[in-house]
Amino acid sequence: QVQLVESGGGLVQPGGSLRLSCAASGTIFSINAMGWYRQVPGKQRELVAHITSGGNGNTNYADSVKGRFTISRDNAKNTVYLQMNRLKPEDTAVYYCNVALRSRSWAVDRIYWGQGTQVTVSS
Numbered sequence: 001q002v003q004l005v006e007s008g009g010g011l012v013q014p015g016g017s018l019r020l021s022c023a024a025s026g027t028i029f030s031i032n033a034m035g036w037y038r039q040v041p042g043k044q045r046e047l048v049a050h051i052t053s054g055g056n057g058n059t060n061y062a063d064s065v066k067g068r069f070t071i072s073r074d075n076a077k078n079t080v081y082l083q084m085n086r087l088k089p090e091d092t093a094v095y096y097c098n099v100a101l102r103s104r105s106w107a108v109d110r111i112y113w114g115q116g117t118q119v120t121v122s123s
Contacts, residue, residue, distance in 0.1 A: 002026040002112050006097055009117030016121070017085045022097030022114050024078040032100040032109050034073055034080035038093035038119075045096065049082060064090075087121045094118050 008020040024031065035050035049071035051057040059071055070083040080097055097114035 002028060002101065002103060002110075004097055004099060004112050004114040006095070006114040006117045009095060009119045011120045011122065012087055013123050014087060014089060014121055016087050017083070018087065018119060020082040020084070020095055020097075020117060020119075022080045022099070024099050024101065024112070027103045028078060029102050029105050029107070031075070031078060032102075034071075034100070035098045036071060036080070036082045036095055037098055038091075038095045039116075040093045048095070051080065084119070087119075089121045092119060092121050 003025050004022055006020065006022045008018060010018060012018050032053050033050060036048040037045045038048050039045040047062055048065055049059065049061045049069055051059045051071045051073055057073060061069060068086045071080065073080045094116040096116045099112050100109045101112065102109050
């Protein structure tokens, strides 16, 4: 079994910063891509940031967060981070981590989701 545990959400004023973490645990052989999505009520879940595997993971970001958010990963800890700076009220959402991993050497990649963490940007 695999679990993803998120942390770091909360309430912050506009212009502030938060750092989200998502740690994968359980039966893990290898982790491929990792990412963060967000969702507000009544809208579809959208990609925020994505990072590939490898020593210098390639990253890509939603246009709305470029230059403000940074995704990174610690492969030794099976953890992905999202550093969010200069937060805006429109960043308010539930943030979900997304991980593609295989639990055995012979298995195919499966997608796992975190439980979600609320980020609220308000004065």
